[in-house]
Amino acid sequence: xxxxxxxxxxxxxxxxxxxxxxxxxxxxxxxxxxxxxxxxxxxxxxxxxxxxxxxxxxxxxxxxxxxxxxxxxxxxxxxxxxxxxxxxxxxxxxxxxxxxxxxxxxxxxxxxxxxxxxxxxxxxxxxxxxxxxxxxxxxxxxxxxxxxxxxxxxxxxxxxxxxxxxxxxxxxxxxxxxxxxxxxxxxxxxxxxxxxxxxxxxxxxxxxxxxxxxxxxxxxx
Amino acid sequence: xxxxxxxxxxxxxxxxxxxxxxxxxxxxxxxxxxxxxxxxxxxxxxxxxxxxxxxxxxxxxxxxxxxxxxxxxxxxxxxxxxxxxxxxxxxxxxxxxxxxxxxxxxxxxxxxxxxxxxxxxxxxxxxxxxxxxxxxxxxxxxxxxxxxxxxxxxxxxxxxxxxxxxxxxxxxxxxxxxxxxxxxxxxxxxxxxxxxxxxxxxxxxxxxxxxxxxxxxxxxx
Amino acid sequence: xxxxxxxxxxxxxxxxxxxxxxxxxxxxxxxxxxxxxxxxxxxxxxxxxxxxxxxxxxxxxxxxxxxxxxxxxxxxxxxxxxxxxxxxxxxxxxxxxxxxxxxxxxxxxxxxxxxxxxxxxxxxxxxxxxxxxxxxxxxxxxxxxxxxxxxxxxxxxxxxxxxxxxxxxxxxxxxxxxxxxxxxxxxxxxxxxxxxxxxxxxxxxxxxxxxxxxxxxxxxx
Amino acid sequence: xxxxxxxxxxxxxxxxxxxxxxxxxxxxxxxxxxxxxxxxxxxxxxxxxxxxxxxxxxxxxxxxxxxxxxxxxxxxxxxxxxxxxxxxxxxxxxxxxxxxxxxxxxxxxxxxxxxxxxxxxxxxxxxxxxxxxxxxxxxxxxxxxxxxxxxxxxxxxxxxxxxxxxxxxxxxxxxxxxxxxxxxxxxxxxxxxxxxxxxxxxxxxxxxxxxxxxxxxxxxx
Numbered sequence: 001x002x003x004x005x006x007x008x009x010x011x012x013x014x015x016x017x018x019x020x021x022x023x024x025x026x027x028x029x030x031x032x033x034x035x036x037x038x039x040x041x042x043x044x045x046x047x048x049x050x051x052x053x054x055x056x057x058x059x060x061x062x063x064x065x066x067x068x069x070x071x072x073x074x075x076x077x078x079x080x081x082x083x084x085x086x087x088x089x090x091x092x093x094x095x096x097x098x099x100x101x102x103x104x105x106x107x108x109x110x111x112x113x114x115x116x117x118x119x120x121x122x123x124x125x126x127x128x129x130x131x132x133x134x135x136x137x138x139x140x141x142x143x144x145x146x147x148x149x150x151x152x153x154x155x156x157x158x159x160x161x162x163x164x165x166x167x168x169x170x171x172x173x174x175x176x177x178x179x180x181x182x183x184x185x186x187x188x189x190x191x192x193x194x195x196x197x198x199x200x201x202x203x204x205x206x207x208x209x210x211x212x213x214x215x216x217x218x219x220x221x
Numbered sequence: 222x223x224x225x226x227x228x229x230x231x232x233x234x235x236x237x238x239x240x241x242x243x244x245x246x247x248x249x250x251x252x253x254x255x256x257x258x259x260x261x262x263x264x265x266x267x268x269x270x271x272x273x274x275x276x277x278x279x280x281x282x283x284x285x286x287x288x289x290x291x292x293x294x295x296x297x298x299x300x301x302x303x304x305x306x307x308x309x310x311x312x313x314x315x316x317x318x319x320x321x322x323x324x325x326x327x328x329x330x331x332x333x334x335x336x337x338x339x340x341x342x343x344x345x346x347x348x349x350x351x352x353x354x355x356x357x358x359x360x361x362x363x364x365x366x367x368x369x370x371x372x373x374x375x376x377x378x379x380x381x382x383x384x385x386x387x388x389x390x391x392x393x394x395x396x397x398x399x400x401x402x403x404x405x406x407x408x409x410x411x412x413x414x415x416x417x418x419x420x421x422x423x424x425x426x427x428x429x430x431x432x433x434x435x436x437x438x439x440x441x442x
Numbered sequence: 443x444x445x446x447x448x449x450x451x452x453x454x455x456x457x458x459x460x461x462x463x464x465x466x467x468x469x470x471x472x473x474x475x476x477x478x479x480x481x482x483x484x485x486x487x488x489x490x491x492x493x494x495x496x497x498x499x500x501x502x503x504x505x506x507x508x509x510x511x512x513x514x515x516x517x518x519x520x521x522x523x524x525x526x527x528x529x530x531x532x533x534x535x536x537x538x539x540x541x542x543x544x545x546x547x548x549x550x551x552x553x554x555x556x557x558x559x560x561x562x563x564x565x566x567x568x569x570x571x572x573x574x575x576x577x578x579x580x581x582x583x584x585x586x587x588x589x590x591x592x593x594x595x596x597x598x599x600x601x602x603x604x605x606x607x608x609x610x611x612x613x614x615x616x617x618x619x620x621x622x623x624x625x626x627x628x629x630x631x632x633x634x635x636x637x638x639x640x641x642x643x644x645x646x647x648x649x650x651x652x653x654x655x656x657x658x659x660x661x662x663x
Numbered sequence: 664x665x666x667x668x669x670x671x672x673x674x675x676x677x678x679x680x681x682x683x684x685x686x687x688x689x690x691x692x693x694x695x696x697x698x699x700x701x702x703x704x705x706x707x708x709x710x711x712x713x714x715x716x717x718x719x720x721x722x723x724x725x726x727x728x729x730x731x732x733x734x735x736x737x738x739x740x741x742x743x744x745x746x747x748x749x750x751x752x753x754x755x756x757x758x759x760x761x762x763x764x765x766x767x768x769x770x771x772x773x774x775x776x777x778x779x780x781x782x783x784x785x786x787x788x789x790x791x792x793x794x795x796x797x798x799x800x801x802x803x804x805x806x807x808x809x810x811x812x813x814x815x816x817x818x819x820x821x822x823x824x825x826x827x828x829x830x831x832x833x834x835x836x837x838x839x840x841x842x843x844x845x846x847x848x849x850x851x852x853x854x855x856x857x858x859x860x861x862x863x864x865x866x867x868x869x870x871x872x873x874x875x876x877x878x879x880x881x882x883x884x
Contacts (some may be wrong), residue, residue: 497737500729501718501729504726504729504741507725508726509722521745544734585779
């Protein structure tokens with residue numbers, strides 16, 4: 001990505017949040033997940049909450065897609081929304097033993113995160129709203145790339161979380177996330193100064209809320 | 222459908238609007254379209270406006286899908302929204318000579334219709350909003366079934382509108398529309414009296430606006 | 443207003459729609475209303491529909507006020523919304539013989555107009571949404587000033603519509619409308635090119651819909 | 664209120680959350696505030712955050728007012744929204760030494776609470792959305808009544824927080840809050856079972872978020 005001009009949203013956002021991203025890479029939840037040492041009870045709670053979170057993430061994308069003027073972007077976001085919703089199905093296939101359903105109560109951090117980007121989807125501009133949801137996509141790509149490439153160079157035998165890793169570590173998912181990145185870059189390029197500032201703030205706030213989410217998941221069970 | 226209990230939304234709505242539906246079946250725009258006698262200039266204007274209308278219909282469905290509580294229904298409506306959006310592509314493939322783009326100005330009746338169901342999507346309950354959009358789906362199914370089954374029993378040779386008919390007269394489209402009908406029936410069954418009344422009013426109002434749309438399309442060019 | 447710089451929204455919008463504004467000034471509904479020759483049945487239907495329209499106009503302002511970032515503007519718009527809603531009360535006081543209630547059905551043109559600016563309030567940016575609602579305020583000020591100043595230089599004796607004229611022809615109402623103008627000018631000054639273009643389009647579209655409203659009111663009864 | 668039938672929303676909600684309400688009454692922030700022993704730095708941070716919170720509370724009420732069908736309720740909620748917004752002005756008058764402005768960053772708990780009821784305002788039904796905002800009104804009335812009536816029977820000399828207490832402890836504020844209670848009771852009475860359940864859940868969740876707000880305010884500075 002180093003050849004891209006400096007003003008791309010992706011590059012600016014990542015750079016401004018480099019400390020948060022390091023924190024996420026080194027978060028015990030993520031490190032232990034990739035090392036296959038994560039307590040399975042913690043994982044189950046995480047997966048259950050992520051299940052609920054994916055529904056709201058889909059909702060936010062649908063609202064943003066409904067509002068955006070540009071028809072091409074609208075089409076892209078509808079596809080991304082569909083893909084996001086479909087991950088729930090993959091969860092249920094890979095982890096039949098987990099108690100996945102839509103009737104569970106959201107945890108504090110899950111509520112805080114989803115309320116944040118749902119409010120943005122309804123209340124803010126399309127560009128700002130997408131920036132609020134963007135960490136949901138972007139950070140998984142970063143973590144998975146980091147984990148698979150550096151932390152886990154050799155495939156762990158009988159990795160109990162391999163199914164989860166495979167959901168995110170594949171070309172279709174990568175292409176989907178790149179689509180969101182392209183849309184975010186595109187909207188940032190056309191945004192005015194105030195809107196750009198808010199996009200960057202919302203991205204950072206989203207990352208902070210994701211860290212709180214992992215903190216909570218790690219502390220429960 | 223005669224075996225269904227009387228309280229299904231579909232049956233009630235069709236019955237209450239039987240006069241409007243007759244008017245639509247006999248509308249010169251539709252009759253001439255199916256007879257292959259419709260002026261091609263009128264058709265081109267219609268197709269251009271319908272192109273714009275499909276975008277807003279997709280938007281309305283996305284908002285409704287984002288708001289609905291029931292996850293199954295949410296999934297259905299995302300699929301329907303995607304299918305609706307895809308019809309635009311089919312239009313451009315079948316009718317390359319038509320000037321189809323998103324930059325045209327909406328006609329009066331196209332604006333009135335789309336503003337109506339867009340307002341409902343944002344402002345009203347999920348059930349009411351779907352009822353406002355429902356004529357968009359339902360009436361094509363009725364017209365096409367009527368036209369293909371009764372008006373046009375023998376295939377017209379070199380029918381210039383065959384491409385348009387084929388878009389709507391196929392099993393995938395039928396299944397999609399049946400999905401919307403199922404959702405509408407489901408929501409009606411769970412709705413209170415006020416909400417039911419409004420659903421029926423919105424359906425009727427949608428049909429009236431569709432008739433105004435055909436009136437205008439027929440009068441232009 | 444001639445001292446204002448050319449780029450004020452008010453001046454540009456009025457100039458671009460000068461033909462529509464002339465049409466409105468000369469509209470038989472308005473001319474006969476001011477001359478005290480308007481059929482009272484027509485007036486009653488107008489007042490009933492305007493009653494319904496004022497509720498939606500209030501709704502649109504509330505949504506815009508809820509969305510605007512600037513706290514000063516938010517405060518102004520809440521006041522304007524309250525003033526708009528209060529006009530309904532004045533209608534009931536001045537015209538007790540009219541059948542004013544919220545249960546009447548909206549006419550075609552009333553629906554088209556209110557659906558237009560309600561959609562904009564939910565779907566578009568704050569600046570665009572305000573431009574869509576702006577004709578509601580702006581045009582009464584123009585007509586009343588024109589009518590009272592030029593058409594009706596001498597007070598007509600026993601003018602049956604004097605109560606209606608007095609609602610709009612006073613310093614409080616003028617100050618309220620000037621507040622909306624200030625907000626519209628302010629938002630236009632900060633808007634980008636696309637948003638400015640849409641503001642002007644929405645203002646024009648609003649005026650066209652108002653003319654259709656008077657046309658319909660004049661033709662009914 | 665003991666004469667009211669059991670099914671009033673107010674009574675049910677208070678009863679179901681009696682443990683939370685006790686916790687709020689005994690919260691050190693509130694106890695020390697009323698005893699005039701609260702650290703002034705804590706109070707200043709609280710007031711600053713409450714200032715930001717009042718803006719969002721106003722926004723939520725405006726959206727709910729815009730959506731509600733019943734015109735009387737709409738009028739009531741517009742008045743309540745205006746009153747809520749006006750409290751900010753009183754804050755600045757009573758506490759000139761506090762750094763009150765809209766440019767401060769929201770704290771974690773302030774964001775979590777405001778995002779919660781803003782999401783509800785846009786996303787949920789009118790009744791559910793009002794239930795989410797209702798703790799904002801209801802709890803101050805309870806605390807102030809409790810504090811002034813029981814905890815602080817004798818007026819403390821030179822109470823540095825008297826200005827704050829006076830804002831909430833007066834007949835106008837009481838009447839406003841009673842108006843919200845009446846609307847909430849009214850909407851609950853008309854709601855179906857699912858909607859009633861959600862209203863009660865949202866009220867409870869709002870109280871929990873308020874407790875987190877006081878916790879945070881007490882821990883800061």
